[in-house]
Amino acid sequence: MNAMLASPTRKRLQTALEHASGDKRFKILEVHMKKHQFRHDALIEVLHKAQELSGYLEDDLLLFISHKLKLPPSRVYGVATFYHFFTLKPQGEHTCVVCMGTACYVKGADKVIAAVQEHTKIKPGETTSDNKVSLLTARCIGACGIAPAVVYDGTVTPRATPASAVEQLKKWTAK
Numbered sequence: 001m002n003a004m005l006a007s008p009t010r011k012r013l014q015t016a017l018e019h020a021s022g023d024k025r026f027k028i029l030e031v032h033m034k035k036h037q038f039r040h041d042a043l044i045e046v047l048h049k050a051q052e053l054s055g056y057l058e059d060d061l062l063l064f065i066s067h068k069l070k071l072p073p074s075r076v077y078g079v080a081t082f083y084h085f086f087t088l089k090p091q092g093e094h095t096c097v098v099c100m101g102t103a104c105y106v107k108g109a110d111k112v113i114a115a116v117q118e119h120t121k122i123k124p125g126e127t128t129s130d131n132k133v134s135l136l137t138a139r140c141i142g143a144c145g146i147a148p149a150v151v152y153d154g155t156v157t158p159r160a161t162p163a164s165a166v167e168q169l170k171k172w173t174a175k
């Protein structure tokens with residue numbers, strides 16, 4: 001979220017909410033906020049969950065949180081930029097978030113992440129030296145029915161395999 005988005009137009013908010021309606025990560029986040037009864041003091045906890053789901057805090061997530069918690073976007077943006085553990089941009093050009101929650105783990109997420117690490121030579125939380133790919137992990141992105149799930153640049157992908165993950169990485173690095 002840039003400074004302009006700290007006070008978004010109605011249209012910008014609408015765009016974020018439309019994005020939210022078709023994206024599983026937002027639904028999971030909403031469940032999480034509900035668990036906290038949409039309390040304002042749960043903001044940091046909610047931001048943590050949002051970052052875990054996406055790897056970083058994209059604009060639409062911040063707008064969605066501000067809308068659901070009924071907090072001014074400037075406040076949400078302010079908190080997200082204040083704490084060093086929040087990231088507003090993925091470090092790499094591409095982001096690969098491998099879900100390591102129980103359902104994904106038992107369906108082979110450990111093999112998927114091993115293949116990604118082997119191919120990229122980086123560990124979770126790191127970015128390749130050419131800045132192409134950032135690798136992250138999540139605990140459960142709420143897509144257990146399609147486990148193991150991997151989120152490539154914000155798109156939840158079902159039934160990942162080591163081969164499909166490497167194929168995706170090759171597409172990114174070939175560009």
Ligand code: FES
Nearest residue numbers: 099101104143144
């Ligand atoms: S454990 Fe991976 S989506 Fe739930």
